[in-house]
Amino acid sequence: MNYFTPMLERSLQELESTAIARLAAARSPEELEALRVEVLGRKGALDQFFKQMGKLAPEERARAGKLLNAAKQALEAALESRKRDFAETGLRARLDREWVDLTRELEELFFSLGFTVLDGPEVETEYHNFDALNIPADHPARDMQDTFWLDGGNLLRTHTSPVQVRGMERLGPPLRMIAPGRVFRNESVDASHEHTFYQLEGMMVDRDVSVAHLLYFMKTLLGEVFHRDVTVRLRPGYFPFVEPGFELDIQCLICGGPGCPVCKQGGWVELLPCGLVNPNVLRMSGIDPEEWNGFAFGLGLTRLAMMRYGIDDIRHLQGGDLRFLEQF
Numbered sequence: 001m002n003y004f005t006p007m008l009e010r011s012l013q014e015l016e017s018t019a020i021a022r023l024a025a026a027r028s029p030e031e032l033e034a035l036r037v038e039v040l041g042r043k044g045a046l047d048q049f050f051k052q053m054g055k056l057a058p059e060e061r062a063r064a065g066k067l068l069n070a071a072k073q074a075l076e077a078a079l080e081s082r083k084r085d086f087a088e089t090g091l092r093a094r095l096d097r098e099w100v101d102l103t104r105e106l107e108e109l110f111f112s113l114g115f116t117v118l119d120g121p122e123v124e125t126e127y128h129n130f131d132a133l134n135i136p137a138d139h140p141a142r143d144m145q146d147t148f149w150l151d152g153g154n155l156l157r158t159h160t161s162p163v164q165v166r167g168m169e170r171l172g173p174p175l176r177m178i179a180p181g182r183v184f185r186n187e188s189v190d191a192s193h194e195h196t197f198y199q200l201e202g203m204m205v206d207r208d209v210s211v212a213h214l215l216y217f218m219k220t221l222l223g224e225v226f227h228r229d230v231t232v233r234l235r236p237g238y239f240p241f242v243e244p245g246f247e248l249d250i251q252c253l254i255c256g257g258p259g260c261p262v263c264k265q266g267g268w269v270e271l272l273p274c275g276l277v278n279p280n281v282l283r284m285s286g287i288d289p290e291e292w293n294g295f296a297f298g299l300g301l302t303r304l305a306m307m308r309y310g311i312d313d314i315r316h317l318q319g320g321d322l323r324f325l326e327q328f
């Protein structure tokens with residue numbers, strides 16, 4: 001049966017090259033799997049060759065075995081490499097499909113409502129971060145925001161509100177702007193406090209702006225974030241740059257009102273501080289409060305993302321743990 005080996009060798013080579021070409025041409029993981037079964041499967045083409053080995057003379061068998069094993073390894077390697085290709089493009093496609101970025105969504109929404117997206121510096125002047133927002137040096141509100149001071153009197157901005165000031169200075173009224181960005185607080189870190197987090201500031205300055213306008217925009221904003229109608233309420237809240245100032249609460253999205261662990265049995269969740277712009281703030285930026293007024297809000301993007309994705313520890317967000325990141 002000496003003649004068998006060259007024939008076997010030729011058809012084995014043929015099988016190998018066709019299979020590799022077909023693997024390369026496969027367009028889906030399903031096609032790959034079908035090919036695997038056909039060629040490498042338990043009753044597949046390669047297996048037929050192994051079965052024929054039994055018919056070979058013992059001296060031929062060793063050489064044939066080597067050839068067969070080499071072919072098998074080559075095919076398996078080609079298969080694995082194609083599987084990796086699909087895993088990668090599959091992952092990329094999935095990321096493209098599922099990539100939800102709260103900031104981008106909110107930018108698009110506000111853009112459609114006539115708002116400009118502004119950017120401000122992370123290293124701020126004391127004036128923009130505090131004074132121009134009606135928080136002078138001796139003001140107790142400065143203690144509410146533990147500050148990273150830099151040499152030379154500048155600081156890392158403690159909130160995105162200074163971008164309001166820059167917007168008013170640069171654009172003047174009427175004005176509709178939002179400013180998403182990173183902010184810094186000199187705090188000790190725990191499950192709900194980070195030294196670095198994200199806010200989205202918003203401001204509208206126009207004639208006859210009222211709390212009704214504020215509520216309308218906030219409800220539109222929250223509808224976009226949570227993809228459903230939300231019930232809101234305003235409580236008084238104190239911030240030097242707004243008067244009146246409010247804390248806007250939403251009815252708990254988990255229990256819908258009766259109370260649950262998420263809303264700490266209260267039925268409402270505190271979501272976003274806002275208010276009508278304090279006339280002092282307008283005046284300091286060169287806007288006449290007799291003619292113009294406005295509303296402002298400061299959305300805690302980090303907290304919102306945590307609520308939306310059910311993240312219970314803020315430290316995960318900057319922790320760089322791939323096991324955490326890979327869930328998204």
Ligand code: DAH
Binds near residue numbers: 158161239242275
């Ligand atoms: N800047 C405030 C903070 O970080 C949040 C804030 C409150 C922003 C009220 C506003 C506002 O625009 O009107 O604590």
